[in-house]
Amino acid sequence: MDGFLEKACEIDAQILKNERMSAHTSFHIGGPADIFAQPVSVDALIKLLKLAADLGVHVELVGAGTNLLVRDGGVRGVVISTRRLCGVKIAECGSGYAVIEAECGVPLPSLAVFARENSLSGLEFAQGIPGTLGGALCMNAGAYGGVIGELVESVYCCDLSGNAFMKTGAELEFGYRKSVFSRGDSVALSTRIRLVRGEKDDISALMESYAARRRETQPLDMPSAGSTFKRPEGHFAGKLISDAGLKGTTVGGAQVSRKHAGFVVNIGNATAADVLNLCGIVADEVKRKFDVELEREIRVIGED
Numbered sequence: 205m206d207g208f209l210e211k212a213c214e215i216d217a218q219i220l221k222n223e224r225m226s227a228h229t230s231f232h233i234g235g236p237a238d239i240f241a242q243p244v245s246v247d248a249l250i251k252l253l254k255l256a257a258d259l260g261v262h263v264e265l266v267g268a269g270t271n272l273l274v275r276d277g278g279v280r281g282v283v284i285s286t287r288r289l290c291g292v293k294i295a296e297c298g299s300g301y302a303v304i305e306a307e308c309g310v311p312l313p314s315l316a317v318f319a320r321e322n323s324l325s326g327l328e329f330a331q332g333i334p335g336t337l338g339g340a341l342c343m344n345a346g347a348y349g350g351v352i353g354e355l356v357e358s359v360y361c362c363d364l365s366g367n368a369f370m371k372t373g374a375e376l377e378f379g380y381r382k383s384v385f386s387r388g389d390s391v392a393l394s395t396r397i398r399l400v401r402g403e404k405d406d407i408s409a410l411m412e413s414y415a416a417r418r419r420e421t422q423p424l425d426m427p428s429a430g431s432t433f434k435r436p437e438g439h440f441a442g443k444l445i446s447d448a449g450l451k452g453t454t455v456g457g458a459q460v461s462r463k464h465a466g467f468v469v470n471i472g473n474a475t476a477a478d479v480l481n482l483c484g485i486v487a488d489e490v491k492r493k494f495d496v497e498l499e500r501e502i503r504v505i506g507e508d
């Protein structure tokens with residue numbers, strides 16, 4: 205790691221040692237990363253990946269950490285955060301449409317606001333999803349009938365050795381809360397998103413109605429990573445968990461939200477072990493009562 209650290213300091217990135225991942229996840233949970241690197245340009249990100257590959261250093265990529273549970277032992281190797289890669293521009297305008305080009309660290313809510321300010325419709329659903337564009341591509345994030353994958357024209361990507369290539373939206377294998385990026389062997393660097401022209405007032409009104417629905421139904425005042433489990437075929441995870449009588453079930457500092465049973469919330473000093481134990485109890489009980497398997501939506505990294 206010392207060799208990596210010495211060379212990484214020559215790259216345009218903020219480098220921190222033994223950085224607690226609880227400061228970089230919406231759950232506020234997670235042990236220390238040996239090295240936490242925040243490149244300030246796509247070039248610097250590629251250089252960090254190349255350096256890590258050359259020296260055989262393990263890499264974990266994170267965006268805003270809003271779909272992430274980092275285990276209590278933290279991460280051996282380097283965590284690369286994309287949060288400083290926030291460039292956004294209109295790349296192309298045509299009759300009735302425009303293409304936005306955005307770097308992977310742009311927060312989805314900012315991207316939705318950028319689209320609205322330019323009277324572009326299609327990203328209204330994304331305003332309340334607190335992750336970055338890269339994380340959204342990995343998870344094929346969506347809400348209220350919209351999903352990011354449907355808007356993607358192409359993505360400039362690289363592999364974990366820093367070799368860059370382009371992929372069209374159709375090549376990214378978007379599915380329900382997954383894409384090629386879920387395999388963890390490639391990185392979305394920047395993305396072209398195609399939107400249609402709309403009326404700014406209509407776009408604003410739709411965004412506000414989605415935001416109101418979230419405020420009403422989701423525990424937005426508590427640390428969480430959004431929906432804990434994927435929607436099982438033919439069911440809603442939150443309803444199954446609620447019908448199983450599990451609202452409010454608590455392990456240590458982790459609790460099944462009383463407001464929305466689909467969310468596990470950190471009610472104070474929860475550990476990753478608390479969350480994982482609670483997830484196990486919930487999945488077992490739902491299987492026992494309804495014979496439905498729950499699959500975790502939140503991604504888990506790091507060591508026990």
Ligand SMILES: Cc1cc2nc3c(=O)[nH]c(=O)nc-3n(C[C@H](O)[C@H](O)[C@H](O)COP(=O)(O)OP(=O)(O)OC[C@H]3O[C@@H](n4cnc5c(N)ncnc54)[C@H](O)[C@@H]3O)c2cc1C
Nearest residue numbers: 267268269270271308335336338339340342345346392430
């Ligand atoms: C209150 C709340 C509400 C939420 N509501 C929704 C919702 O309505 N719909 C929804 O889909 N999700 C929702 N989420 C979950 C989360 O915000 C999304 O999954 C989001 O897309 C994750 O983005 P992120 O940047 O935080 O990714 P992270 O959590 O940092 O990472 C998630 C995965 O993406 C990978 N990744 C990150 N950046 C890149 C990149 N550039 N290239 C390749 N892979 C990358 C990581 O390696 C990791 O595997 C919610 C979360 C919270 C806390």
